[in-house]
Amino acid sequence: xxxxxxxxxxxxxxxxxxxxxxxxxxxxxxxxxxxxxxxxxxxxxxxxxxxxxxxxxxxxxxxxxxxxxxxxxxxxxxxxxxxxxxxxxxxxxxxxxxxxxxxxxxxxxxxxxxxxxxxxxxxxxxxxxxxxxxxxxxxxxxxxxxxxxxxxxxxxxxxxxxxxxxxxxxxxxxxxxxxxxxxxxxxxxxxxxxxxxxxxxxxxxxxxxxxxxxxxxxxxxxxxxxxxxxxxxxxxxxxxxxxxxxxxxxxxxxxxxxxxxxxxxxxxxxxxxxxxxxxxxxxxxxxxxxxxxxxxxxxxxxxxxxxxxxxxxxxxxxxxxxxxxxxxxxxxxxxxxxxx
Amino acid sequence: xxxxxxxxxxxxxxxxxxxxxxxxxxxxxxxxxxxxxxxxxxxxxxxxxxxxxxxxxxxxxxxxxxxxxxxxxxxxxxxxxxxxxxxxxxxxxxxxxxxxxxxxxxxxxxxxxxxxxxxxxxxxxxxxxxxxxxxxxxxxxxxxxxxxxxxxxxxxxxxxxxxxxxxxxxxxxxxxxxxxxxxxxxxxxxxxxxxxxxxxxxxxxxxxxxxxxxxxxxxxxxxxxxxxxxxxxxxxxxxxxxxxxxxxxxxxxxxxxxxxxxxxxxxxxxxxxxxxxxxxxxxxxxxxxxxxxxxxxxxxxxxxxxxxxxxxxxxxxxxxxxxxxxxxxxxxxxxxxxxxxxxxxxxxxxxxxxxxxxxxxxxxxxxxxxxxxxxxxxxxxxxxxx
Numbered sequence: 173x174x175x176x177x178x179x180x181x182x183x184x185x186x187x188x189x190x191x192x193x194x195x196x197x198x199x200x201x202x203x204x205x206x207x208x209x210x211x212x213x214x215x216x217x218x219x220x221x222x223x224x225x226x227x228x229x230x231x232x233x234x235x236x237x238x239x240x241x242x243x244x245x246x247x248x249x250x251x252x253x254x255x256x257x258x259x260x261x262x263x264x265x266x267x268x269x270x271x272x273x274x275x276x277x278x279x280x281x282x283x284x285x286x287x288x289x290x291x292x293x294x295x296x297x298x299x300x301x302x303x304x305x306x307x308x309x310x311x312x313x314x315x316x317x318x319x320x321x322x323x324x325x326x327x328x329x330x331x332x333x334x335x336x337x338x339x340x341x342x343x344x345x346x347x348x349x350x351x352x353x354x355x356x357x358x359x360x361x362x363x364x365x366x367x368x369x370x371x372x373x374x375x376x377x378x379x380x381x382x383x384x385x386x387x388x389x390x391x392x393x394x395x396x397x398x399x400x401x402x403x404x405x406x407x408x409x410x411x412x413x414x415x416x417x418x419x420x421x422x423x424x425x426x427x428x429x430x431x432x433x434x435x436x437x438x439x440x441x442x443x444x445x446x447x448x449x450x451x452x453x454x455x456x457x458x459x460x461x462x463x464x465x466x467x468x469x470x471x472x473x474x475x476x477x478x479x480x481x482x483x484x485x486x487x488x489x490x491x492x493x494x495x496x497x498x499x500x501x502x503x504x505x506x507x508x509x510x511x512x
Numbered sequence: 513x514x515x516x517x518x519x520x521x522x523x524x525x526x527x528x529x530x531x532x533x534x535x536x537x538x539x540x541x542x543x544x545x546x547x548x549x550x551x552x553x554x555x556x557x558x559x560x561x562x563x564x565x566x567x568x569x570x571x572x573x574x575x576x577x578x579x580x581x582x583x584x585x586x587x588x589x590x591x592x593x594x595x596x597x598x599x600x601x602x603x604x605x606x607x608x609x610x611x612x613x614x615x616x617x618x619x620x621x622x623x624x625x626x627x628x629x630x631x632x633x634x635x636x637x638x639x640x641x642x643x644x645x646x647x648x649x650x651x652x653x654x655x656x657x658x659x660x661x662x663x664x665x666x667x668x669x670x671x672x673x674x675x676x677x678x679x680x681x682x683x684x685x686x687x688x689x690x691x692x693x694x695x696x697x698x699x700x701x702x703x704x705x706x707x708x709x710x711x712x713x714x715x716x717x718x719x720x721x722x723x724x725x726x727x728x729x730x731x732x733x734x735x736x737x738x739x740x741x742x743x744x745x746x747x748x749x750x751x752x753x754x755x756x757x758x759x760x761x762x763x764x765x766x767x768x769x770x771x772x773x774x775x776x777x778x779x780x781x782x783x784x785x786x787x788x789x790x791x792x793x794x795x796x797x798x799x800x801x802x803x804x805x806x807x808x809x810x811x812x813x814x815x816x817x818x819x820x821x822x823x824x825x826x827x828x829x830x831x832x833x834x835x836x837x838x839x840x841x842x843x844x845x846x847x848x849x850x851x852x853x854x855x856x857x858x859x860x861x862x863x864x865x866x867x868x869x870x871x872x873x874x875x876x877x878x879x880x881x882x883x884x885x886x887x888x889x890x891x892x893x894x895x896x897x898x
Contacts, residue, residue, distance in 0.1 A: 296692075313667060314692050317700035331707040332714045334721045338668025 178288040186240040187277050189247035190270065190355055191292050198248055208249055209372040215242050220249035221378050227269035228262065228386050235273060255365045256379045260444045262386055267359035275352035279345055283308055286347055293354050300341065309347045310339035319353040406512035408505045409494045410486055411435050421452030427481070427489045430468065431505075434480040437469045438506055480505050513883055514541075514817055515565045517844050522558065527814045527827070529689060531557065533575035533589065537810045538566035539819065547810070550580035557813075567819035570810035573687070575694075583808070590694030593701065594811055595708075596803040597655045598683035599648035600625070610643035610858055643858060643888070644682045644821070649838055656684040657833055658797045662708055663688070666722050671830055678838045680818030680825040685811065702805040710796030723792075730791040732767055735760065746790055748783060755779055817844055822883035839863065845879040852882045854891040860884070 185194040208217060219242050226233045236243055247270075254266045278286060283299050286309070290297045296312035313335060320328045334341040342350070371379070407415060414432040417424050424432070429450075436446050446465050450456055470477030482504045486492045502508045528534075531554055537547035538561070546564075551557045561569060572579070573594045577587035603625055613626040617635030626638050656676065663669045663686070673690040696704075706712050713723060734742075735756075743753040756763070759776045766775040803809055812818065812825050823842040840863045854870035861867070862881045870885075874894055877885075885891035 312692070313704075314696060314700075317696065317703050320703070321697075321699045326712065326714050329706065329712045329714075330703045331710060331712055331723065332721055335666045335707070336668075336722060337665070 178284045180288065182240045182244075184285070186243035187235055188274060188289060189244050190274070190358060191289065193292075194244055194247070198245060201245075203245075205252075205369060205375070206372060209374040213245075215239075216245045216249055217375075217378065219243070219246035220253055221382065223247070223250040223270075224254055224262065224266055224382050225385060227266040228382070229389060231265060231269050231272065232276075233269045233273045235277065251359070251362055252365075253375070253379055253382065255363050256368055256371060256375070257383050257386075258368075259383065259386065260442075260448075261390070262382065263363040264360065267356050267363060270359055271352040271356035274355050275348055278348035278351060281348075283344060286344060286351070289351060290347070293351070293358070295354075297347075298339075306343055307334070307341035308344045309342045311342055311347065311350070312338055313340050316340040316342075316350065319350040319357075322353065323349075403512070406509050407435075408499060408502075408508040409496060410491050411480075411505055411509075413493050414491070415449070418449050419452060423453070425489070425491075428491055429464075430478075431480045431486065431491060433465055433468045434478045435505055435509075437465075437477060438479060439509055443469050443471065513822070513845070513879070514567065515562075517817055518558075518562050518565055522561070522815065527554070528571070528687075530575050533577075533579060535572040535574070535576060535579040535586070535810070536813075537570040537572075538564055539568040539570075540564070541567045543567075548580050548582065561816075566816075569813045569816040571813045573809050573811055574807055588807065591807045591809075593688040593690075593693045593696070593704070594803055594809060595659060595686040595688075596679075596683065596800040596811075597652050597659065597686075597798070598679070598681075598800055599644065599652045600642070600682065601800055602648070602651045602655060602798050604648045604651045606645050606647040610645060611640070612642075613638045613640045641889070642682065645858070645860070646839075648682060652683045653833070653836070655798050656686065658795070659686060659708065659799065660830060660833065662797065666707075667704075674830060675827055676830055676833065677814055677825050677827050678823075678836065678842050679812060680816075680823045680842060681820050685825070687811075696807075698805050698807050701807065702801075705799065705801045705804045708797045708799055709801060710792060711801075713792065713796075723795075727788065727792045727795050728767065730795045731788065732764065734787070734791050734794070735767065736764055746786055748786065752779055752783055818887075820887050822880065822887045843880045845883065848879045849876050850879050850882040851876045851894040852885060852891045853894045854885055857885055857888075857890045 180188075180191060180193050185191060185197060188194070207213060219236070223233050223246060250266065254263050257263070278289065281289075287297065287299060290311075295315045297315070298310050300307055300310050313330065316333075317330065320330075326332060330340070404412070404415070411432060414424060414428050417428075418432060433446055436449075437443070443462075443465050446469075447458065447461050450461050450465075451458075468478045481489075483492060483499070484503065486505070498508050498511055502511065532550070532552050534550075535547065536549040536551060536557065537545060538549070539545050547570075549560070551560065572591075574591035575589040577589060578585060581587075611625070612621060612623050614621040615630040615633060615635045616637040616639060618630060618633040620630055620632040622631075626640050629636060630638070660674065660676070663674060664671075669688055669690065673688050675687040675689065677685040677687070679685050710723065740753055740757065743756060744750070748756075755776050755778045763775050803811075814825050814827055817824055822844060823838070824844045826842050828836050828841065839861050843862060851874065853872075853874055854868070855872055857868050857870045859866060859868040860881075862878065862884070865878070865881075867877060867881050870891075882891065882893075886893065
């Protein structure tokens, strides 16, 4: 592995404020929460708020690299604000938006800079020395696999890659894409702050503002996680009924809960959102619900992800309430969803 | 007999690292499973096994903070990457002959690889009876050779990371002990499985991935010796087969230079796709997909006996892969004989000697041969001399 000679400029840190060097820079300034609430930091706080707003509204964050100082400092501030909302949707969305913007910037960087960013995450990566294009990087398959688990396109499947001597061959654009996955995960981890400090009034107000903006601009369904990827319209009647019952807090039988959860898990709804869905239920117990949902999702125990019962079984348990046109063509609720 | 082995012939010299972080499990001769056991070192394992005398002994590929705790509290630290190749998963001509299955539910029986569902009642549980012969072990070995090639040249594992074992029954185990792969989660391991088995492979002929290069080599081998029957079995029309056979030289030459898809008139991309797919299936490795993706798996402990055969799970050098002889080198008992009543057994070989077939006869056999038949339920001890 060749040593990276590239040093990040202050401009780089403004573009990629998640880098270790950026964090170190901020540390040297030795700031405290109270300082950020003070008047001379107004601009930073404003910019931090803007970052999250942009994330919520457009799922991307503009880069304002003219004032590098503000750009760098507003990043950790924004992380603190997003964490303080304690809304999983906001945290996820903010991480995604920063990662997306980083990708847009990285696409146009020279290979040396990409390499330097990758080294920041301790990737085992080298630039390809021999000239047979189109690949520019060789990345160890373990780093590759860690960052492709969420990418569903066929071209990301390892079996469809050139893998030689433990390394996956990548173009610059692909490398940038995988790095943005790494950045997203890195951010999500940083946003998982458990013990939040007591915030000054000014900051608490901003947090409230962000929360109400989210509720106002983003549909409830999306906050709950039924975004582009999960279409409620495509739910079969049985699932729709269970879903509505759950969100209104009505009682659902054991098999009903299992059916609903396994269905939602299989269409890709995050566990977090499914747990939220059951929160309105009168006998809600977060620890127990989490355990059961994670079990069904295959994150615990046998690690098998359970499928919902087939239509016949649902009929037996009286969960099949009505059949429509599509129902007659299928014998499994998931097939119904896929057809729609 | 097993007791004798664990008392006298058994040693566990530095067979796997991190003994104190692993979970152990044992199956007794009464069929009871004891798991969540933990030991500080291999000597403790040995002492335990001498008194317990298990029919089968397992250890976890995973390392835990608390190996003896229940599953949820074990605290997973990492796991070796494990591959299992078993004749059960490979269609061979011999399993049509010696493997049988009976549906638990309706009693319908058949031969060959056990189906997922009973063709009569759709049941999922079967009673199976399998045998191991030279042919199926050779088929498994062939898969193991393919697997090792991929692990070394594609995944870049060095020979010191790779441990190859004969499983003691009908297959081979490959364990990878390497820091880099220990932390991989189940999804990542499934991707590795898919790579090795060719699952989700985007078979466009013109691509230039590692698999495409490997399949092209297979294609060359196939095309240089394929006859009329081979092509017709693939469902190709007679005139196309004729065109292929008449232009064999030209096709092979073009293949060496990378392009064959337009080399023969009348043979279109669809036909080439068929031939390519057939060769691809040959190159993909048939491994047990569940084992590798399971990051908590218990695997058979090296140097212990397999309850279905009385053979040892033994490690051997990768370089010896092609001439390794399981019927000789996995034999635990080399001396002594025993009188048995053999009900029904095919012919088999132990070391240089061939035995059987037997049908309801009394015979005196070397211990290893007798043990194999007894473990397989095909014989019982005749006199009280064990």
